Amino acid sequence: xxxxxxxxxxxxxxxxxxxxxxxxxxxxxxxxxxxxxxxxxxxxxxxxxxxxxxxxxxxxxxxxxxxxxxxxxxxxxxxxxxxxxxxxxxxxxxxxxxxxxxxxxxxxxxxxxxxxxxxxxxxxxxxxxxxxxxxxxxxxxxxxxxxxxxxxxxxxxxxxxxxxxxxxxxxxxxxxxxxxxxxxxxxxxxxxxxxxxxxxxxxxxxxxxxxxxxxxxxxxxxxxxxxxxxxxxxxxxxxxxxxxxxxxxxxxxxxxxxxxxxxxxxxxxxxxxxxxxx
Numbered sequence: 603x604x605x606x607x608x609x610x611x612x613x614x615x616x617x618x619x620x621x622x623x624x625x626x627x628x629x630x631x632x633x634x635x636x637x638x639x640x641x642x643x644x645x646x647x648x649x650x651x652x653x654x655x656x657x658x659x660x661x662x663x664x665x666x667x668x669x670x671x672x673x674x675x676x677x678x679x680x681x682x683x684x685x686x687x688x689x690x691x692x693x694x695x696x697x698x699x700x701x702x703x704x705x706x707x708x709x710x711x712x713x714x715x716x717x718x719x720x721x722x723x724x725x726x727x728x729x730x731x732x733x734x735x736x737x738x739x740x741x742x743x744x745x746x747x748x749x750x751x752x753x754x755x756x757x758x759x760x761x762x763x764x765x766x767x768x769x770x771x772x773x774x775x776x777x778x779x780x781x782x783x784x785x786x787x788x789x790x791x792x793x794x795x796x797x798x799x800x801x802x803x804x805x806x807x808x809x810x811x812x813x814x815x816x817x818x819x820x821x822x823x824x825x826x827x828x829x830x831x832x833x834x835x836x837x838x839x840x841x842x843x844x845x846x847x848x849x850x851x852x853x854x855x856x857x858x859x860x861x862x863x864x865x866x867x868x869x870x871x872x873x874x875x876x877x878x879x880x
Contacts, residue, residue, distance in 0.1 A: 605635025606860045611700040613692060615683055615741060616710030616761075618642025618657020618665065622811045623761060624709045625665050626848030630856045632672035637700045640666055641692055642710070644680030650729035651682075655714045655813065675700055683710045683737030693744040702752060705859050706745035708738040708760040711779075713813050716772045716820055727775045734779035739786060742801065746794055755798025757859045760787060761851065762803035764878045766870055772824065780805075784870050791868035800867035804854045807874035808836060809846040842875030 612631045617624030617640045628638050642657030662678045669676045677699050681692040696703040712733045715726045738760050749756035765773060766780035783803050791801040808814060822832035837844055854873045857863055872878045 605633075607631060607705070607856075608635035610636045610704035610859075611639065611696050611702050612636040612705035612707065612859070613639040613641060613696050613703065613741075613745070614707040614709055615641045615681065615692075615737070616657065618644070618659070618662035618678075619812060620661055620665065621848070622657070622813070623806075623809060623848050623851050624657070624707075626852040627707055627709060627761075627855050628665065628669060629672070630849070630852035631705065631859065632669045632674045632676070634856055634859070635674060636705060636859070637675040638666075638669050638677075639692070639696045639700065640669075640676065640678040641681045643682050647682055650712065650715070650725075650733075655712075655816075683708075683740060684732045686740050689737075689740040689744050693748055697748060703745060703748045703756070704752075704754075705757045706741055706759070707855060708741045708758075710737055711761065713763075713776060714816055715775065716817070718772055719774050722774060730775035731779050731782075734776065735782040735786070738783060742786065742790055746790070746797075746799060749799050750794075750797050753797075755864075756800075757863075758790070758794075758799060758801045759855055759858055760803045761855075762805045762870060764805055764807040764872070764874055766803060766805050767872070767878050767880060772821075787870065788868045795867060798864075800858070800864065802858050802867060803870040804851055804858070805870050805872050805874070805878065806846045806851045806854075807840065807872075807877045809848060809851065811848060814845075840875045840877045844875065846873060846875065 644659040646653045681688045712730045760783045762783045763780045765777045787801045822829045
């Protein structure tokens with residue numbers, strides 16, 4: 603079996619929840635031979651990060667144990683991506699523990715603060731922007747610094763969303779944060795291209811992870827539909843006839859990490875079954 607990422611080290615933020623996108627990405631990159639640094643907030647820090655919506659340290663340890671079966675080195679480190687010092691420490695951990703930092707995936711995000719615009723508090727807006735956009739910038743910045751110093755290029759990938767391309771009700775902060783990632787990669791790619799570092803977004807449509815299941819229930823109730831009808835309507839508007847699964851996003855990330863994607867940068871790749879065509 604070929605392992606195209608053998609000898610490289612990948613950091614995946616927001617990878618501490620079973621069944622989540624971060625876990626799927628970590629497992630997929632491990633299959634390709636990358637050493638893995640799992641990271642999540644670990645424990646609730648405030649009202650914006652409830653235990654029910656975050657990756658805890660014990661769950662992260664379970665995922666790490668599963669990844670070890672791939673025969674790669676794996677470690678886990680808690681990090682609040684809103685905190686620059688913690689992000690810097692996470693990047694240092696990758697280099698000190700595994701010898702390099704070659705891939706950074708900004709997957710941490712808040713997708714559970716969904717309210718009508720007139721009910722959205724300033725603190726709600728700040729919480730979402732701080733994690734989804736500022737946290738991604740912190741990760742990009744920390745990773746790029748180390749990749750430039752290493753002198754052998756690298757891959758930086760943000761998990762954006764269909765919401766990076768289209769607007770959605772009750773998701774003003776979320777949509778704005780994901781649109782912001784499009785501008786972030788377009789700008790960063792220009793500066794980092796000379797160093798052989800690519801910077802891209804992956805933009806999945808709805809994926810029923812644990813967070814996705816909460817979103818399904820929330821929006822079904824708001825639309826006055828049963829959960830079954832809401833899910834059926836969702837599938838009907840997607841040309842491929844189904845919503846995304848974590849593996850779809852993980853496969854796109856894995857492709858962008860490989861040498862075959864070395865000339866792809868500044869892009870926001872849709873992984874939406876044809877639902878988001880631009």
